[in-house]
Amino acid sequence: FTINNSTYPETSIIRRKLTGYVGFANLPNQWHRKSIKKGFNLNIMVVGESGLGKSTLISTLFNMPLYPPRTPKDPASEIPKTVAIDQVTADIEENGVRLHLTVIDTPGFGDFVNNTDSWKPIVDDIDQRFDSYLEVENKVNRTTIVDNRVHAVLYFIQPTGHSLKALDVTVMKKLHKKVNLIPVIAKSDTLTEEEVLAFKKSIMTDIANQQIEIFEPPKYDNDDEETIAENTELMMNVPFAIVGSSDAVTTNDGRIVRGREYPWGVIEVENEEHCDFVKLRQLLIRSHLEELREKTANVLYENYRTEKLSQQGFQQDHSVFREVNPAMRQEEERALHKARLDKMEADMKNVFQQKVQEKEQKLKKSEAELFARHREMKEALEKQRQELEEKKNRLEVGRVGEEKKTRKGFSLR
Ligand code: GTP
Numbered sequence: 448f449t450i451n452n453s454t455y456p457e458t459s460i461i462r463r464k465l466t467g468y469v470g471f472a473n474l475p476n477q478w479h480r481k482s483i484k485k486g487f488n489l490n491i492m493v494v495g496e497s498g499l500g501k502s503t504l505i506s507t508l509f510n511m512p513l514y515p516p517r518t519p520k521d522p523a524s525e526i527p528k529t530v531a532i533d534q535v536t537a538d539i540e541e542n543g544v545r546l547h548l549t550v551i552d553t554p555g556f557g558d559f560v561n562n563t564d565s566w567k568p569i570v571d572d573i574d575q576r577f578d579s580y581l582e583v584e585n586k587v588n589r590t591t592i593v594d595n596r597v598h599a600v601l602y603f604i605q606p607t608g609h610s611l612k613a614l615d616v617t618v619m620k621k622l623h624k625k626v627n628l629i630p631v632i633a634k635s636d637t638l639t640e641e642e643v644l645a646f647k648k649s650i651m652t653d654i655a656n657q658q659i660e661i662f663e664p665p666k667y668d669n670d671d672e673e674t675i676a677e678n679t680e681l682m683m684n685v686p687f688a689i690v691g692s693s694d695a696v697t698t699n700d701g702r703i704v705r706g707r708e709y710p711w712g713v714i715e716v717e718n719e720e721h722c723d724f725v726k727l728r729q730l731l732i733r734s735h736l737e738e739l740r741e742k743t744a745n746v747l748y749e750n751y752r753t754e755k756l757s758q759q760g761f762q763q764d765h766s767v768f769r770e771v772n773p774a775m776r777q778e779e780e781r782a783l784h785k786a787r788l789d790k791m792e793a794d795m796k797n798v799f800q801q802k803v804q805e806k807e808q809k810l811k812k813s814e815a816e817l818f819a820r821h822r823e824m825k826e827a828l829e830k831q832r833q834e835l836e837e838k839k840n841r842l843e844v845g846r847v848g849e850e851k852k853t854r855k856g857f858s859l860r
Contacts, residue, residue, distance in 0.1 A: 486538075486545035488594060489736055492626070494569055494618065495603025497555025499633035503691035504601070505550045507705065507716055508728065509537050510693075532572050546732065551597065557614055566618040573597050573625050577751045596748060598739045599662065599731060600626040603633040604650060604686060608642045611653040619659045625747055627662035627739050629730070630654070635688035635722055636707055636714045643688045650686050661685065662742070664735055681730055687723035690714050 491508075493501040534551045551572070556565030576595045583592050600622055604615060611619075622628055630650065635643055654661060664678040696708045698715065706715040715721050731739070 486547055487736060488547040488549070489731065489740065490549040490551065490595060490598050491731060492551040492553060492569075492573070492597045492600045493603065494553050494600055494622070495555060495633060496557035496605055496614075499555065499603040499605060500689070500691045501555065501601075501603055501633075502552055503693070504689060505535065505552055506693045507691045507724065508550065508731075509535070509539075509548070510705075532568060546736075548732075549595075556618075565614075566621050569618075570621050570625070573622070574751070577625075577748055578755075580748065581752055581755065594740075594744075596743050597626050598743045600628050601727075602628055602630045603689075604630055606632055606634050606637050606646070608638055608646050610649045611657075616653070616657050616659070619654075620657065623660045625751065627742055627747070628660065629662050629727070630686035631723075631727065632686050632688045634690070636690045636709075638688075647684075647686055647688070662735075662739065664730075665738055665742070677734065681726060681734070684723050684726050687727040689724055689727065690716050690722040691724075692716055 493505060495501055532551060532553050534549055536547065536549045539546045539548055553569050553572070576597060580592065580594065580596055602615075602619060602622070604611065619628060619630070632638075632643065632646060632650070638646065663682060666675075666678075670678075690707060692705055692707045694705065694707070695703050696706045696713050697703055698706075698713050704713070704715045705717060706713045706721075716724050719725050
């Protein structure tokens, strides 16, 4: 085309076809190289009732003993009971790709008659991780933010074979808006295949009825058929039926595998026909790690951040927080301060009014008491007066009688 204007002489731009390689098709490779250099990180939390095999699954996921090795004859050497929120980290490398994995082990709950607030330390820990991120994000220098937010929670369901317990519903509802919730059936080797299928169905019905949000792989318009099929297959297996064990056992055909040994045979942890451990690991690490991280950062953390900042008096303005403008921020702080003072004044007025009302009521009460006492005294006095009056009358009658008698005596003489 041609540009015509007074300052520039007439210029003609010659159109040429691009024959060489421009290079934006190489962008994924660039991103790939950068990601490999930086590595990935994933923080998983395990939550559930006591003794459901949370710590065991952590060891199984890491594929390394995180607890002292057990000796079957010494029961004291069992995995110790988790009593506080604890985290273990491991750097895993596969084909040159580094993954910094953190698993947060939480103390099991459900041991007490009253389990009302047993989920509180867990929710507090998730919030605290969001708070720390928010704090670092608001600092002037925020080049090195370490992401400690929980990217996924594995929620352990007791293998009862019936339905979700009331405590499970409560805890899942406390968590589902804050984390990517992935329900798993613990110790699924204690159920038969049919029982597992029926239990999965019943759990999913409860989850739908209770409107509990669990993690689902996001759907994109350009998803290919293979991805769609893979995701559908993955979701069809939720809640994943899990078997955990770091012990090496020998199968009937002589293979050494990680599993649990029974008189009737071996349950293999990594055999997809025996349990869903591999599917769970695939979702967490192989296929949806980025989605879990992205949803945590873009949806769950953003919701938490918006709510937190709104509570502190900030408002979101076209998805940019106004705190970036110092003048506006000062104005907002002044308004906040005024609002706080107004609230204090209103509170004080309320307290004053309450006190006056209390005083008035007290006065009314003592007035009524005084009035009652006065009436009682008046009545007592009136009674006394009447008694005296009667006595006086009686005396009077007696005196008149005596006089009459005396007068009669004189006249007889
Ligand atoms: P807390 O720390 O008390 O919350 O327990 P936890 O949920 O961490 O359970 P832990 O891993 O300590 O396991 C408790 C017991 O269950 C141990 O004896 C494990 O060997 C056993 N266990 C763990 N996973 C499984 C499993 O998949 N199947 C069976 N049958 N037993 C398991």
